[in-house]
Amino acid sequence: MKIRVLGCSGGIAKGVATTSFLIDDDILIDAGTGVGDLSIREMQRIRHIFITHSHLDHIGSIALLIDTLFEHLVGWPITVHAERSTIKTLQEHIFNWKIWPDFTVLPNKSRAVLKLKAMAAGSTRDIEGRRVEMIRVNHSVPGVAYRIESQGRSFAFSGDTTTNGSLWSALNKHDSLDLLFVESAFANKDIEIARLAYHYCPQMLAEDLPKLKHRPKVYISHLKPGEEKLIMKECNKALPDWGLYQLKNGDRFKL
Ligand SMILES: [Zn+2]
Ligand SMILES: [Zn+2]
Numbered sequence: 001m002k003i004r005v006l007g008c009s010g011g012i013a014k015g016v017a018t019t020s021f022l023i024d025d026d027i028l029i030d031a032g033t034g035v036g037d038l039s040i041r042e043m044q045r046i047r048h049i050f051i052t053h054s055h056l057d058h059i060g061s062i063a064l065l066i067d068t069l070f071e072h073l074v075g076w077p078i079t080v081h082a083e084r085s086t087i088k089t090l091q092e093h094i095f096n097w098k099i100w101p102d103f104t105v106l107p108n109k110s111r112a113v114l115k116l117k118a119m120a121a122g123s124t125r126d127i128e129g130r131r132v133e134m135i136r137v138n139h140s141v142p143g144v145a146y147r148i149e150s151q152g153r154s155f156a157f158s159g160d161t162t163t164n165g166s167l168w169s170a171l172n173k174h175d176s177l178d179l180l181f182v183e184s185a186f187a188n189k190d191i192e193i194a195r196l197a198y199h200y201c202p203q204m205l206a207e208d209l210p211k212l213k214h215r216p217k218v219y220i221s222h223l224k225p226g227e228e229k230l231i232m233k234e235c236n237k238a239l240p241d242w243g244l245y246q247l248k249n250g251d252r253f254k255l
Pocket of ligand 2: 055057058160222
């Protein structure tokens with residue numbers, strides 16, 4: 001399994017984009033602004049998008065991607081997988097003919113270019129040998145993490161979340177975990193904002209990460225632009241045994 005980081009920041013700037021990971025060449029986990037770094041040919045290979053939650057920094061590129069690839073997708077739709085409530089939010093607030101056309105009925109219902117497919121936390125979907133498991137987390141809107149396994153190797157991404165027990169216990173049910181991306185959006189000085197916005201800060205993450213029985217390589221994502229160094233310093237101070245890395249745009253992994 002290959003993982004390419006198209007975006008992993010809490011914001012945008014030159015060379016900095018919001019959350020999106022390309023798995024092999026056909027699955028996206030979230031569709032933040034990083035999707036725009038792909039060539040048209042690379043975009044045409046995308047068949048599935050798994051969404052963690054409805055916030056704009058994680059869904060912003062779905063609408064533009066579908067529009068860009070329209071002719072290519074007629075009768076051969078991209079499938080967006082998400083929780084039922086997230087699908088409903090996308091239908092009501094994005095694909096509503098006001099913000100963007102409803103691509104689930106374009107050019108017509110039977111040959112539509114976009115398919116929205118609800119999935120429940122705790123369930124798994126098999127995409128040609130990649131097992132994608134949806135896991136409940138704790139964010140300000142309904143949010144999930146994903147664990148993806150392929151040929152015995154596994155990767156998990158926390159999505160946006162604050163302190164929770166569900167992610168760690170779900171990951172512990174499996175025999176192994178090779179790679180973990182987990183968020184720490186804020187520095188410790190912003191712990192109150194982190195609580196209100198349902199994100200982690202290093203101090204909160206330090207209470208949760210030791211619940212994990214596996215010892216994967218751990219990368220921190222969703223760092224607030226301009227505070228990356230401080231957040232990483234605090235993470236490594238709070239979790240000295242873990243050797244945590246900062247996830248960066250353009251990072252590539254092979255499992
Ligand atoms: Zn969010
Ligand atoms: Zn976010």
